[in-house]
Amino acid sequence: MSGFTISRRTMLTGSAILLASTAMPTSSWAQTPKKGGRLVLAADSEPRNLNPAIVASNGVFFISSKIVETLAEASFEGKDGLAPRLAVSWEGAADGLSATFKLREGVKWHDGKPFTSADVAFSALRIWKPLQNLGRTVFKDLSAVDTPDDLTAVFKFAKPTPFQLIRNALPALSSVVPKHVYEVGKIEDNPANNAPIGTGPFKFGEYKAGQYYRLTKNTDYWSKDEPYLDEIIYQVLPDRTSAAAALEAEEIQLAAFSAVPLADLDRISKVPGLKVITKGYEGLTYQLVVEINHRRKELADIKVRQAIAHAIDKDFVVKTMFLGYAATATGPVPKNDPQFYTADVPTYAFDVAKANALLDEAGYRKGADGNRFSLKLLPAPYFNETKQFGDYLRQALAAIGIDAQLVNNDSAAHIKAVYTDHAFDLAVGPPVFRGDPAISTTILVQSGIPDGVPFSNQGGYKNDALDALITKASETLDTTARTDLYKEFQKQVAADLPLINVAEWSFISVASDKVGNIANNPRWAVSNWADTYLES
């Protein structure tokens, strides 16, 4: 027990330093931004396709959100949590059959051509709806986009579509690409996917595989005086331990997306000239989830699923694995979501005795070797934490007499094993909550999704009541009624446990004190950085 206080104390000092460090930059924000300079930062992956309209993922946004802009960006202060970008205003019709966007005047593409409503119509109909990983769901009923003039785009829907959903989807799903570049040839093979052309504050410079991406200032940006930076260099540092060293050596000025391992934060926060920032990722919450294959007869039993939920010590996971940089989860919507979250759901306290009793009740008694049955456990390889949680879960299950055998795969093999071949009993996954349950959360439990769709219900779970609720919510136009339906959704998921939500976490940035205007919106790392600057 004495050791436990040590870890709690280090945790507290850690969070105290964090508080201090988040308070610090506020004072420097008051300074007037300085123009010029080159920002060098760490990149841990090298996406090949940089078109955010096709691949709406954080790895792509991290680089291309500076080049290609969306209609609106997430905001701490703005109405409905949005700030205008390429659209200046938006309004949904009462019948849910149309949505009108007024576009910004005087915007030019990086090649000099003017930006018009035709570009928006083209992007929506030809890319977001048919090709984009997330847009396929959200824009499935989009039938046409009318362009009465160059600065107005009217989205027409075949079926009533809640405007709340469209609004919540704008920051991640509405990247606008130029029609004149993409209308010739096959969109997927367009060279602009690798060297994007957009309206953003930075232009694509060059990419050297394994070395860096270089973005240069767009001198003709629509917001006068912006951007402040001359250049952004993404230094490819795939090794997580090297980012911290590079920051200390002042080779890079920023490491976003937790490129610095959590265990190093306490030490690095004491390095003069560096600050640790936990803000700026509120709109990008990852969920640590135990995915369950309901085809296994043991796991199809609700008592067994409840037993597994009781066997997981969520506080331990948050304190030991995430060192406090996470929150325990209660259900499929994260606690930090301002619109939909409800705490009024069935919860499962850490209770090994109860878990054992539930398993006995379900008829799975311990054998001579102390085991009830054996399971295959596949932790997703994307994050250190998902792998580590796999190790932890194996121990937690051993404590209730379930023998879990770990199977490690690389990314491609993991996706195939879980989402196409269903060759798993339990899997550990990191789905993302994107501001609205209809974007990427309900498909985790909905039935009838074809095999091979990654990050969807591939566990063979089918619950008619829950399916009906999801369909009803997707057709409900009234914001309050829709929100209430999603609260009911959280209750039913927590009660029936199609999957087990363990924790919610986001990322940490470490930056040099010289970098200004950091973390000033909830999706900062994947926003356009027009106002980011460097003090000399």
Next chain:
Amino acid sequence: MRRLRRFLRTPEAVAGTILLTVLFAMALSASLLFPGDPQAIAGPALLPPFQDWSLPLGTDRLGRDVLAELFHGARTSLAVGLAAAAAALVIGAVVGTLAGFAGGLVDEVLMRITDAFQTVPGFLLALAFVSVVGPSLGVVVVAIALGTWTGPARIARAEVLSIRERDYVAGARVIGMRPLEIAFREVLPNALPPVLAMSSVIVAAAILTEAALSFLGLGDPNRVTWGGMIAEGRAVLRTAPFLSIVPGIALVLTVLGVYLAGEGIVETTAVRRGLS
């Protein structure tokens, strides 16, 4: 007896033997000293060594006992090292003997296959094999053996080429033994000593390859391995370096022990041969 005394007179042999004895003792006593799952959570996370005497070497990021992991890891390292080396020697000796004894087309075919395996770096071959088949202890053993059997095969063949011309082989032929019988009962046993002399190098290399595979996440995830421990510790290298250093030292001492003991044996037998 004289040989043992001579063996013990070489200091490197003694050092190697002591290291190996300790290692075997660790591997054999792992279940007695640390019963149960070595990966069970035993205490607070990231406890430094020599703080709590119930966890003398401290704990890792999940609070697992590093000493228990070290003992159980010795087991995996030795098991994989010995099994892979044994497999490599058996395959190598059989292939080499067949090629050398049969000659002609069989020799050509077998040696070209050996060439093909030799041109691919052994570690790359192991890496590819494990990532295709999926990591488990047996697969790792086969993967390592795949890259190491070529050395013994070539040596066995060279040795067999000279042995097959000896009188007792001709004698065996005269009394009507079948060719395969001659190859494996008369020739192979006499061709073995120089092949076996390689074994220490092969065991050492196999242990290192296993550690490298585990380090890259291609070891058996349900077993403790030293390579896996080093990889785990790498994420916290700056704050808790002991997590990587402790299994690293164990690995160095093991490979050194195997190598020194092997050298000692080779030296002793060489001296004996030289004298006789």
